[in-house]
Amino acid sequence: MDEMGKALAADLDGFFPVLVDQIGRRLYWGLRRLCGDHQEAEDLTQETFIRAYRALSGYDSGRISSMTVEPWLWTIALNLGRNHLRDRSRRPTFVKLEERGREDPEPVDGAMWDRRLAHLNSHQKTAVVLRHVIGLGIGEIAEATGRPEGTVKADVHRGLNKLRELIEEEA
Amino acid sequence: MSIERALESLMGPLPDGVSEGIALGAGLAEGYDLYESPVGEVVVTFNPEGVSSLDLADDDFAGRFVERFGRRLLRAEPPRAWGRYISEAIEAGTPGRLPVDLRSVTPFREEVLRTTATIPKGEVRAYSWVAAEVHRPQAVRAVGSAVANNPIPLIIPCHRVVRSDGTVGKYSLGGPHNKRLLLAEEGADPNWLDLLAAEGxxxxxxxxxxxxxxxxxxxxxxxxxxxxxxxxxxxxxxxxxxxxxxxxxxx
Structure with a gap:
């Protein structure tokens, strides 16, 4: 992601759409697994990028080029997600017309895994989703969540154990 | 299948419209929608700051927009906070509660256009009046080009600005006959204005x-x-x- 920081520092408006192409899908599906709702994940994804763009517009290029962009986006997204839980009525500024009646591209097992993930505490759930659904490294998750690497590792480990127990109970 | 492998398969594609919504919300593209007006169907463009342009809804509007403003255009619903005021502003011929985004013009032109927006429905003022109102009485020609390049006609009622000799004058939105039509509809009969001008x-x-x-x-x-x-x-x-x-x- 260092390359993306440098690209954004050089041409924010030119590369921001590229950033959305690269990270948008990961952000949406991570948020989708964390909040369990299509519309809310979509709102949070849009809001995260819009806030990120506004923030980047105010940063100097040295600051942008030294950023690790994806963990930074996740920090914004996770903070927004927490606020969303407090105020579920708010919605983003824009809704595309074509959105009405649009298909939800949920993978087949999504709902089943969301039910299992709901049994994890929020730290474990965040750590498991970012590590294994999105594929972030432990260091990146530590940066995104502001928690020490050792704690993140333990959260992933305990979260996976919990999922294993749940699957055994189902069988 | 291991839990880890199962979790890896829990991503689908990015849903349609999300990246467009981001482009609109960040101001990297403008949204547009279609509205009825006294001069036919019009295209109104907007961004989070407000309404940014209005043009006739013909086949070329998108090309004209990109050429003039250099931004992408995406069909969208206007922001919820003020989208419902767009039709009202077109009907009233003044922004009213609708925020207008005039960042595409110079501060002088913005001042001219905001002054133009204060001319009441059914009344007209001369370019020279607008120039005096913005404390630039000598800048009548500059006021004329500011008004001629009004990005948001109808909502900023440049049809209410007439030539200093009192005649109705030109109009950018589909030609002078639309200016006469709008004035007639508002109760400022253009034939009467012509008569007054002819009589001095x-x-x-x-x-x-x-x-x-x-x-x-x-x-x-x-x-x-x-x-x-x-x-x-x-x-x-x-x-x-x-x-x-x-x-x-x-x-």
Whole structure:
């Protein structure tokens, strides 16, 4: 992601759409697994990028080029997600017309895994989703969540154990 | 299958419309929607700051927009906070509660356009009046080009600005016949304006109040016909003991 920081520092408006192409899908599906709702994940994804763009517009290029962009986006997204839980009525500024009646591209097992993930505490759930659904490294998750690497590792480990127990109970 | 492998398969594609919503929300693209107006269907473009342009909804509007503003255009619903005021603003011929984004023009042109937006429905003012209102009485031509390049006609009612000789003049949104049509619809009969211009009538005074107005000012038009007296300029009226109306502020 260092390359993306440098690209954004050089041409924010030119590369921001590229950033959305690269990270948008990961952000949406991570948020989708964390909040369990299509519309809310979509709102949070849009809001995260819009806030990120506004923030980047105010940063100097040295600051942008030294950023690790994806963990930074996740920090914004996770903070927004927490606020969303407090105020579920708010919605983003824009809704595309074509959105009405649009298909939800949920993978087949999504709902089943969301039910299992709901049994994890929020730290474990965040750590498991970012590590294994999105594929972030432990260091990146530590940066995104502001928690020490050792704690993140333990959260992933305990979260996976919990999922294993749940699957055994189902069988 | 291991839990880890199962979790890896829990991503689908990015849903349609999300990246467009981001482009709109970040201001990297403008949204547009179609509206009815007295001159036919129009395209209104907007961004989070407000409405940014209005144009006739013909086949070329997108090309004209990109050429003029250099931004992407995406069909969208306007922001919830003020989207419902767009039709109202077109109908009223003034922004009212609708935020307008005039960042595409210079500060001078913005001031000219915001002044233009204060001209009441059914009334007209000359370019020279607008120039005086923005404290640049010599800049009549610059006011003329600011008004001619108004990015948001109808909502910023540049059709209410007429030539300093009183004739109706040009109009960017589909030509001068649309300007006449809009004025006629608002009750400022363009044929009557032409007649006044031909007769050299610039001001109308009320004999009993000794107040002088623009001919389309609502105070002049509510005066009894037998009390009205016409002037060729404000100076002539003032020399005859008349004082300028505080509503239409004749110059």
């Amino acid at each position: 009538v610039r001001m109308m005074g009320n004999k009993t109040t000794k107040i002088v107005c623009h001919p389309t000012c609502r105070h002049a038009r509510s005066s009894k016909p037998e009390n009205l007296v016409v002037f060729d300029s404000l100076e002539t009226a003032e020399a005859a003991g008349y004082r300028p109306c505080s509503h239409c502020r004749p110059k």
